[in-house]
Ligand SMILES: Nc1ncnc2c1ncn2[C@@H]1O[C@H](COP(=O)(O)OP(=O)(O)OP(=O)(O)O)[C@@H](O)[C@H]1O
């Protein structure tokens with residue numbers, strides 16, 4: 001497809017363990033366009049994280065292929081756990097990836113600090129992670145990833161460890177950051193509301209082995225943020241449609 005940053009083509013994955021063989025993903029195909037925000041919803045254990053590790057290249061598909069038609073695609077991750085190092089300050093945590101890749105210099109540090117300030121963490125640069133709220137920690141984890149300037153962000157249940165109110169406000173902020181920074185995103189979540197409030201398109205996966213049940217294109221104005229979407233009548237309709245799809 002023209003403009004596809006990522007193309008997953010007829011991919012299947014089997015895990016082999018001493019207990020036997022598990023089929024995690026079956027003949028799955030989809031693509032993600034540059035600049036698009038795609039959400040994946042599916043039942044627990046259906047194979048969503050497996051699909052993300054496949055895209056990251058952490059394990060190979062048993063059949064099919066994952067392609068990046070526009071060329072090499074630097075990726076960043078935001079996971080359920082923030083993996084901040086408790087003994088490093090917020091600033092030192094967010095430049096860690098740069099440091100590991102030998103890309104930390106005055107300029108890249110300045111850009112990272114600018115991101116922290118722009119997105120509301122400027123007053124906490126020398127705080128330790130333990131002195132921050134859960135939402136702030138997750139936002140710091142996102143900025144740590146953005147500091148490496150990835151093209152594609154892979155988000156695996158990034159809000160699921162947070163309380164409800166924090167989830168809603170952080171999802172709203174993360175949406176704004178991803179749009180503002182012009183990133184492409186693939187979000188995996190159990191939470192239908194999260195998918196409908198953030199994505200341009202939702203992929204509904206079946207029970208394990210994960211197959212594509214349905215693709216739903218969400219027709220919200222591009223600038224409409226998650227909290228505003230939740231107030232709209234269309235939100236309820238999409239929510240109901242995905243809920244029904246998951247029940248079948
Ligand atoms: N490294 C592994 N070795 C063997 N089996 C695995 C491995 N990783 C995952 N599985 C199995 O593959 C299936 C899919 O797991 P996966 O973690 O991809 O699901 P998920 O959709 O991300 O689940 P959740 O919603 O709970 O995060 C599960 O049955 C799991 O037990």
Ligand SMILES: [Mg+2]
Pocket residue numbers: 048049050156
């Ligand atoms: Mg998972």
